[in-house]
Amino acid sequence: MPESFLSWAESAPEEMKLVPTFCELCFWNCGLIAKVQNGKVVKVDGNPLSERGRGRLCGRGNAALGSLYDQDRLKTPLINIGKRGEPKWKKATWDEALGVIAGKLSAIKEKHGPDAVALFSHGSGGAFWKHLLKAYGSSYYTAPSFAQCRGPRDVGFTMTFGSEVGSPEFYDFSQSKFIVLLGSHLGENAHNSQVQDLVHGLEQGAKLCVVDPRCSNIASKADYWLPIRPATDLALLLAWIRIIVNEELYDADYLSKYASGLAELKAAVQEFTPEWAAKETDIPAGKIVEVARELAARKPNVVISGGRFAAWYGDDAQRARAIALLNALLGSWGRPGGIYLPAGGGVPEYPGLPEYPEHTAGIPKLDGAYPFALSQTTTSIRNAAITGQPHAMKGWLVYGCNLMKTMPNREETIKAINNLDLLVAIDIVPADIIQWADVVLPECTYLERHDALSLGKFKKFEISIRQPAVQPMWESKPSWWITKELGKKMGLETYFPWKDGEEYLAKRCEAGGINYAELKQKGVLTIEEKSAPYITDQNQPTFDTPSGKIELYSKQLAEKGFDPVPKYKKHPQPPDGHFSLLFGRSPLHTFSRTTNNFLLTDLVPENSVWISRKKAKQLGFKDGEYVRLQNAAGVKSSGTVKIRCTERLREDCLYMVHGFGVHAKGMKRADNKGVGDEELLTGYQIDPIMGGTGMRLNFVKIVKEG
Template structure:
């Protein structure tokens, strides 16, 4: 496709650090490595402290699990871990509940009747994996290896990815791109030539001005970001929150801009208009690094605060004042890129506008803006080369979405499964992602699944997606297994280990074991030359000057501190074609897109309908933690936020249950009303992940409503195939 290569897209500009020699300069061992114990029989008496890293979300915080007389007691942050700083978030603290979940999957299951009917028979691992391998061999013969797709979320998917690549399929995807952070990565890559990555490279704690557009930090509980947000609050940073809802973050803000949903682009253009017109931008930085600044300035010349006022509902005075506030604090002014950015279908361009605003403020590469991250280089295990696929991936035929390079479009694979274009997809292996809640338009997902010859789901609990499987494989929780190493790029390089803290209670198995056994049954045993994961981990760690023994004691080992800011001698590097910040994008122009972002008007709710908005609660991750008995106690159902005036008009009272109906006639499960001043009158809001309809997940069955069920419409981002989901409108339905 275009000049953007996969390798470049994936790279994070900060250098990787090798660990040779680092093993000798490690600080003190974690207190957790001490064991106060005496052995009586097989149970260890007393308290064992075992370091590991969390898996309740993808942040992967370093933690220390406490086992008391052989029983899992509690889990705390590992003080040596740069992500947790010794403090886990509520989900991490409550993560131990996953092991006590009464509804956990216990043994492999095979479907007894038609797909989706949720009737099962328990089988042995040998039977289950034998069945899957036979089907996969048949698919390979009939359609080629590319007809097998893997949907996988989180580090636990690494070994399944390896098996699927060895089998010969490049169709490996996760909803985290096209249903979440994809537009943001594309927007920033087009501007700075680099992506945000995960954890985001935002220097929130040093920001003097922090701008949040829809980001609800504090409700969205990505641990280090929230810790840094609290530091910014304590340091009296000037916080500007743009949200149709008065979020928790809004309550900490100096300015709250209650924007009309769908109009953020207009506000961003108006802010840039003020900053350029009043010459408030970081001139030295812009002059040094700009490409196409003049054309950019000309393009946004008409986007004045007065122009933006009727669009956004934000007073021009406030637009000017907040623009000046950002400029006053530059370059320590951070306009946060957000994470879940699939809102309206022009999200990559909106993200690009955010990138450009940061560029004007000179914050990319700067303290209080975006730092240059570092990661640990641990060589991969020496495997045979994967077979090359002639067909390429099926998610994006003819590069219809030219800027989706680097990651696959999950909804693109779903479409290929439905249409058979560019070629048939006949098998899905789904690892740790509840596709019924993570992909928009359930009917399309079901339609795709019904086209499959093989549908396998690996999960810890009987989530909704397991109900659609032919074979369900029960996984050990993260506290019961090893996983691959975490070497995510961050403020400093580090490596952390996940190790088992307790045994699995039944016949659950770790993902690495399943992936290895499956490969062996497929005749691909040569791709798993190691006997067990300890050997795999130790081999990798030793090649980097560490060892499994060290990691089992410490949990986390940090690399040397490196300068991470421009002002400390690390100039930003722009991997764009021009080598500069692309204020005007020739790449976009070549593909027929706006080279400078423009405002597009989005559809508004019809009379009597409200825009459905959704977000996060601090105590749950996606749709995967609702049955955890500890976290369920914190929040067992979601609520529908409705503005007080609307509630009065419709006779709704807080605490009463209603249903929602969208414009396609889909009716939700019942949900409790929260009548509040804290939201605009043209939208309603709920926390994502509830209203689950898996009967086998008894504790959370039909608790609250599912936003996903109501997301039948989505606008596809023409740049990268993301699915904008804030385009559904709902009205109230009273319970019969």
């Protein structure tokens, strides 16, 4: 811990000031209260008014000061006068750095059109960059969280119910009677209120089934842990569907009112018997039947959850659809203990803004091959930068995304970057992607800035404000300021009429009839008028599907040449001497975003690679030994990782936490600690329905160091 941190934290004669805001160490955005003395934040606590945290913060959220007072933070704008990947940094003024960016963006627009520039964004401040990009004339804004994370799940549920399952998800765990988690490491991903709800549901007697090759922390609490063979989850789901429809265990009244296609669904799943699924999954047929019947016996107060990370094998939208079908058959959508109906509500944008320029006529869509992509995919933008097809891609704005670690096949990312005329990185720490940037802009942390409002659609509608607890350190700036100043240099000042971040928020609240003074004082406001979480005679659901009903059989998929009911596809299994590579999260880290946080690195300084104790003994590996990993394509990890022998993993798998193996000298505590799984993800399979990148098709072996 830095000396300067201790010196002021130990002496605080000034009266403590409390500043409500919300966390940014993960997307959950829990409300927090910053305690400020002598101009320094000395502690953060959860805001009890926040539905996302309910007065609690996770380990990461409690480490906010480790992000704020990280001496490795980006401190000044930088211009690269060397090569990408081998940068030579020139410290620049804000005026100089923004001038370079504005000039290059203008040149790209003149030569290639505005759609040759794209935004990669993750985090609340990205809203201002999206606004800037749309004012510039481009519609290409994206986030790795779609194609590399939850996109397949969102598409699978939308194809079935006409809407997504939410972010945060609309799971009513606290009232559930049976919960199924498939590949979901709930608790290790520290989704605050969701974990609280799950624990409450278990306390009230809910049954829990966890389907996972690894006995995760949550699997250790389960009534049923099903250690499934990797890549066979869809076989299990289809067998469960067959049991429920054949034995008429579904919610017949619910389906007759709200669903279509039951007969077609039943006909399509007859080949997927429990005995067949047992051979595919390694789960005994009797256990498959037992869980299905017990699950159905507790309908409709059930949730079948596929978690968030859903980009596994390239047919992931169909696997997600099978999960949605199970929820539909059991009547869980809109029912207590199932998937609740989120509250309506919203806040208008800043009033009086001019219309955005129209999308360039005649320019082909980058994701035209994926008819059901709900968002722009990162990989299509990357491919356009590599090939120039279907049109040129010459500029990237990268906000809060460490693309070197979030996308598969690092070499493809580098190839794309080297074809760009401009890459701007906006970040707080000098992450891996910074080394490939032409211009680096230091954003201040979430405890130093105003930001876009966080709108939560829970059972009640929630509005959270972000406001600075302290002034920005060094020369870092908030995104509302950076984009406003850059907009001026680009001739777009009419799109940025606000004086400052506070006026931006106050005007939006005024336009929406929200008491800004009260929001500022409390940090969170809850609006109950549009709250109706469950189906009743007076509160009937709507389904935004072509039929206006839950679609058990999807005609829109069939019309595009896809299976209207999911079918099972065999995926390759590891060759001799190799393992399926699984990856997940640490409860004390948000991937590489926190691996340099001095309050967390002492607790979890590196990752390890899990291997079954029996397999480790057979191969001659010892617990704590440092090794390298090598994938089936011959790519070897650049660093070493510690062996962890365990009884909690199938013998054909390895498991590691994502986010380590950072290669960024400026991140002194994180640099070269552990191994990044993404180095080994050279192969991926694109989901033809929505463009997600299936990344669990890579097999690795362990190589002794030296």
